[in-house]
Amino acid sequence: MSVALPVLIVLATILAMEGVAWGSHKYIMHGFGWGWHRDHHEPHDKLMEKNDLYAVVGAVLSISMFALGSPLVMGDAAWWPATWIGVGVLGYGIIYTLVHDGLVHQRYFKWVPKSGYAKRLVQAHKLHHATIGKEGGVSFGFVFAREPAKLKAELKRQREAGIAVVRDSAGA
Structure with a gap:
């Protein structure tokens, strides 16, 4: 298999995840999921926030995609694109962590x-x-x-x- 198709799947997933994140943020985090997200909008000096549980949800999504793409887990039912979708979800999570938590909220580094x-x-x-x-x-x-x-x-x-x-x- 050419490397181009997996790379395209990863990049498309990263782009799609911004849409998923936007919708999740607007309709879940600022909707019925406000209980987890509220402390992110309030001043605090804690290292962790309940809002960080959303990162766990993203990690579960990524891990699930890796499992669906794995012949070791799924046998003949494995769907190879799922592995690359999992890589894309992981990539978006890394970007989110660096941009949102790191750059915007300066949780990991200080740069304005x-x-x-x-x-x-x-x-x-x-x-x-x-x-x-x-x-x-x-x-x-x-x-x-x-x-x-x-x-x-x-x-x-x-x-x-x-x-x-x-x-x-x-x-x-």
Whole structure:
């Protein structure tokens, strides 16, 4: 088998995971799963958050894909693309950890970007945290971010419509 197809599957999975993460963040974490996600939006000085349980869910998804692709586990029912999907889910998890937990929330390293894509990601996620509670909000993705000016305008619209309570320092 050519190496191109597995690489394409991994890359497609990483891209698809941003959509999965966006939907999960908006509709699960800010919905019925708020109990795990709430502490991520509140000040604290703990090393771990309940929100970190979502990383465990991602790890279970990745491991499940590895199992589905393994002839040792599945025998003749093994589905080889699942292994590469598992690699893609793992890759997205690594990117998420470095970008969201590392860069944006500075849990693992301290670096404040002054310009470019990294600054845009940080600004967009800080605007995501500008709302109080689970209602409303902007920028539910983790790797792709809209322009901060557009996100501020959306927050302002949500505040004026009574959809979200926005912190005063959010600039909306």
